[in-house]
Amino acid sequence: MLSIDRAIVDAIVAHARRDHPDEACGVVAGPAGSDLATRHIPMENAARSMTFYEFDSMEQLRVWREMDDRDEAPVVIYHSHTATEAYPSRTDVSFAGEPDAHYLLVSTREPDSEEIRSFRIVAGVVTEEKVCILDAGVDPHAVQSYMFGQSPATVDYECSGR
Amino acid sequence: MAIEVRIPTILRSHTGGAKIVEGTGDTLGDLFADLDSRHDGLKGRLVTDTGALHRFVNVYINDEDVRFLGALEAKLNDGDSVTILPAVAGGAPDFAAVAARGLRAGSPAAR
Known part of the structure; x- marks a missing residue:
């Protein structure tokens, strides 16, 4: 499961929207x-x-070194798909x-909604995982959990108790 | 002539978990051959069957991307530091790429 602060998800979505129709990419350390x-x-x-992304190799070296110096790891590696679903392509796989990273994909193909899904990709095997959005700004104890983009049968809607 | 080599997580299965290893060589290709003699299979993850640097990795000598230094022919000096990182890249499904190429007017695929 990926646990991630709502403010960071919002910033990733804003980045993806800003670069649309080109693919956007980045890291959360x-x-x-x-x-x-x-x-x-x-x-x-x-x-x-619009169909490919690639970190600039020199920017990547700088960022990876900085993470090393701060004793950080690339916890999330994200990119957008701008005309297709948020699922890893063969090229992505x-x-x-980074076998320890969460691969977060954002689809901006719909103009007014985003599909956000997270995957582990290890030795060519893709495993989707739950995304838990932490609303730290509201109440750190009121952790809300959403299932993005998974089959409707497994979504735990907040209103399911009614 | 010792050269320090930083190994990314994904390749540490070849180095017994070590993050930094040492090797020798006058060129990057020589260094990889030397490393492979002690870290079995490492070279195969860095160099293709046809003898080119794999596109799935970025390799740096000190602060330079070796693709701009002659790739496997890049010269090494004593005390150089080599860093290997996984290239981070990908993109939309292949059918979309094909469609996009086809739509671009004047491109070979559109003719």
Whole structure:
């Protein structure tokens, strides 16, 4: 499961909207070993393409070194799909080189709603996971949990008790 | 001539979990061959069957991307530091890429 602050999700969605129709990409770093996504780092899409994204290799070196110096890891690696669903493509799977990262995909194909889904991609195997949005600004104890983009039968709607 | 090599998480299965290893070589290709003699299978993750640098990795000598230094032919000096990172890239499903190429007027795919 990916637990992530709503403010960071909002910033990722805003980045994806800003770069639409090109794909947007970036990282959310967090303390190594914590699995906490705390520091949003929007990255340049060096490919500047509607169907491909690629970190600039020099920017990546700088950001990865900075994470190393701060004892952080790339907890989330995100990118957008601008005309298709938020599911890893074959290219995404073949490049996925951070086995501990959550691969977050945002689809901006609909103009007024976003599909947000998260995956583990390890040795070519894609496993979807639940996304838990933490509303820290409201009440740190009132953790709300949403299932994004999964089959409706498994969505735990807040109103399900009624 | 010792060269420090930083290994990314995904390749540490070849180095017994080590994050930093040492090797020798006059060129990057020589260094990878030397590393492979102690870290079995590492070279196969960095170099393709046809002898080119794999597109799934970025390799840096000190602060430079080796793709701008001659790739596997890049020269190494004593005390250099080599960093290997997984290339972060991907994109929309292949059918979308094909469709986009087809739509671009004048492109070879559209003709």
